[in-house]
Amino acid sequence: MSGVSVTKGAEDAGPATGDLVVLSNVNKHFGALHVLQDIDLTIARGEVVVVIGPSGSGKSTLCRTINRLETIDSGSITIDGKPLPQEGKELARLRADVGMVFQSFNLFAHKTVLENVMLGQVKVRKADKKAAEQKARTLLDRVGVGTQADKYPAQLSGGQQQRVAIARALAMDPKVMLFDEPTSALDPEMINEVLEVMQQLARDGMTMVVVTHEMGFARSAANRVVFMADGRIVEEATPDQFFSSPRSDRAKDFLSKILHH
Amino acid sequence: MNVLLDYFPEFRDGFIGTVSITAVSTAIALVLGVVIAGFRVSPVPPLRWFGTAWVTLLRNTPLTLLFLVTTFVVPEILFPGMSAFVLGSLALGFYTSSFVCEAVRSGINTVPLGQAEAARSLGMTFSQTLRLIVLPQATRTVLPPMSSILIALTKNSAIAGAFSVTELFGWQKLLSEEGYDIVPIFLWVSLAYLAVTFTISGIFRILERRLEVAR
Ligand SMILES: Nc1ncnc2c1ncn2[C@@H]1O[C@H](COP(=O)(O)OP(=O)(O)OP(=O)(O)O)[C@@H](O)[C@H]1O
Ligand SMILES: [Mg+2]
Numbered sequence: 001m002s003g004v005s006v007t008k009g010a011e012d013a014g015p016a017t018g019d020l021v022v023l024s025n026v027n028k029h030f031g032a033l034h035v036l037q038d039i040d041l042t043i044a045r046g047e048v049v050v051v052i053g054p055s056g057s058g059k060s061t062l063c064r065t066i067n068r069l070e071t072i073d074s075g076s077i078t079i080d081g082k083p084l085p086q087e088g089k090e091l092a093r094l095r096a097d098v099g100m101v102f103q104s105f106n107l108f109a110h111k112t113v114l115e116n117v118m119l120g121q122v123k124v125r126k127a128d129k130k131a132a133e134q135k136a137r138t139l140l141d142r143v144g145v146g147t148q149a150d151k152y153p154a155q156l157s158g159g160q161q162q163r164v165a166i167a168r169a170l171a172m173d174p175k176v177m178l179f180d181e182p183t184s185a186l187d188p189e190m191i192n193e194v195l196e197v198m199q200q201l202a203r204d205g206m207t208m209v210v211v212t213h214e215m216g217f218a219r220s221a222a223n224r225v226v227f228m229a230d231g232r233i234v235e236e237a238t239p240d241q242f243f244s245s246p247r248s249d250r251a252k253d254f255l256s257k258i259l260h261h
Numbered sequence: 262m263n264v265l266l267d268y269f270p271e272f273r274d275g276f277i278g279t280v281s282i283t284a285v286s287t288a289i290a291l292v293l294g295v296v297i298a299g300f301r302v303s304p305v306p307p308l309r310w311f312g313t314a315w316v317t318l319l320r321n322t323p324l325t326l327l328f329l330v331t332t333f334v335v336p337e338i339l340f341p342g343m344s345a346f347v348l349g350s351l352a353l354g355f356y357t358s359s360f361v362c363e364a365v366r367s368g369i370n371t372v373p374l375g376q377a378e379a380a381r382s383l384g385m386t387f388s389q390t391l392r393l394i395v396l397p398q399a400t401r402t403v404l405p406p407m408s409s410i411l412i413a414l415t416k417n418s419a420i421a422g423a424f425s426v427t428e429l430f431g432w433q434k435l436l437s438e439e440g441y442d443i444v445p446i447f448l449w450v451s452l453a454y455l456a457v458t459f460t461i462s463g464i465f466r467i468l469e470r471r472l473e474v475a476r
Binding site: 067069094095097102108109120123168172 | 304375380381386
C-alpha cells in the first residue's frame with residue numbers, strides 16, 4: 001500500500017483499465033424472498049455506477065454483497081480478479097480494499113473523529129501511529145471537517161458525520177468505494193456538502209458504486225446508471241439516456257414518481 | 262471476653278480467605294465470561310454451540326453440586342492433589358462465568374449492528390471488531406448487572422467453607438461449635454461480608470461515573 005496518497009491517480013483519471021468488480025449470475029434469498037435474481041454487473045476501474053430503483057428492490061443488498069456483509073446463495077463475485085473468500089482473515093483483508101459508506105454513517109461512537117479515521121490504518125493496515133494521524137488529518141481537511149478532529153461523532157451534524165465516514169473509508173486506500181444512500185438520512189441543507197465530496201472523489205478517478213436517488217449527482221458524476229426493480233437489473237444506461245428516455249415501463253413509472261416530489 | 266478478639270487470627274484468616282477466593286474466582290469468571298460471550302456471538306457454529314452448552318450447563322447446576330463435583334470428582338480423575346482453594350475458586354469462577362457471559366452478551370446486543378458492520382467493512386477481524394468496537398461500547402450497560410453478579414459471587418463463596426476452604430463462614434461454624442453465642446459471631450461475619458460487597462459496589466459506582474464523563 002502506498003503512503004499518503006490523498007489525490008489518487010491524477011495520471012489515469014479516465015475510466016476503463018480492466019474490470020474491478022464482477023458479479024456474475026448472483027442470486028440471493030431472504031427466506032422465501034428472492035432479493036437478488038441473476039445479477040450480472042461489471043464495474044470497470046475508475047467507473048462510477050449509480051444504482052437506482054424503488055424501495056425494497058434489493059439495492060442495499062446488492063451493495064452489501066460486494067464486500068460480503070451479505071452472503072450470496074449462488075453465482076460469483078470477484079474483486080480485482082479475486083473471488084470473495086469465506087469469512088475469516090482473508091476476507092477481512094479483501095474488505096479493507098473495499099470502502100463502505102452507510103446511510104446511517106456508523107461512525108464509532110466511543111472514538112473521536114480523528115480516532116475513527118486512524119483506527120483502520122493502525123489496526124488493519126498496521127500503519128505507524130504518527131503516519132496514520134497525519135494521513136487522517138489530511139483526509140479530514142480534504143472533506144472539510146479538519147477542525148472537528150477531536151470531537152466525538154455525536155457532537156457533529158449529520159453532514160459532517162457522513163464526511164468523516166467517507167474519510168474513514170478513504171484512509172484504507174480502497175480500490176472501490178460503496179455508498180448505500182449516503183445522503184438519505186441527511187437534512188436537505190447538508191446533502192450538497194456530502195455530494196460535493198463524492199463528486200470530487202469521482203473526478204479523482206475513484207471507482208464507485210453509489211445507491212442514491214440524487215439525480216443531480218447521477219447526471220454529473222456517474223458513467224452509468226443501473227436501474228433495479230424486484231431484485232433484477234431492469235435497465236442499464238448512461239445517465240442522460242436513462243433520465244431523458246428510459247426504455248422500460250418500470251423505469252418510466254419510477255422516474256415519474258421521484259420527479260413529482 | 263469478645264469473640265472477635267479471642268479468635269482474631271482465625272477471623273483474619275477467614276476474612277483473607279473470603280477476599281482471596283472472591284478475587285480469584287472473579288478473575289476466572291470475568292475472563293471466561295467475556296470469552297464465552299465472544300463464542301456465543303461468533304460466526305463459527307461450533308464455538309456458538311460450545312458457548313451455549315457452557316452457559317446452559319453451569320447456570321442451571323446448583324452451586325453446591327458443582328462444588329461437590331470439583332472437590333471430589335475432579336481430583337480423582339483429572340488433577341490429583343489440587344488444593345481445596347484452587348478447586349473452590351474454579352467451581353465458583355466457572356459457575357459465575359455463565360452469568361457474566363449472559364450479562365456481557367446482553368450488553369453486546371445493545372450496541373447497534375451498524376457499529377460492527379462498519380468495523381468489518383474496514384477489514385477488522387471478528388475478534389478485533391469485538392475487542393475494539395463492540396465490547397467497549399457494551400461496557401456501560403454491562404456494569405450494573407456485573408456488580409450484582411460479583412456481589413452474589415462473594416456471598417456464594419461461603420459455600421466453599423463447607424469444602425474445607427478457609428473463609429469467613431467457616432470461622433462462624435468453628436466458633437458456634439465451641440459454644441459461643443451466635444449473635445455476635447453472625448454480626449461480625451455479616452460486617453466482614455458487607456465490607457467486601459460495599460467495596461465491590463463502590464468500585465463499580467466509580468467505574469460507571471468514569472464512563473459517563475468519558476463521553
Ligand atoms: N436481513 C434481512 N432479512 C430479511 N429480509 C431482508 C433483510 N434485509 C433486507 N430484506 C428484504 O429484502 C428486500 C430488499 O431489501 P434492500 O434493503 O436491499 O432494498 P433497497 O432497494 O435497498 O430498499 P430501500 O430503498 O428501502 O433501501 C426488502 O424487501 C427487504 O425487506
Ligand atoms: Mg437500501
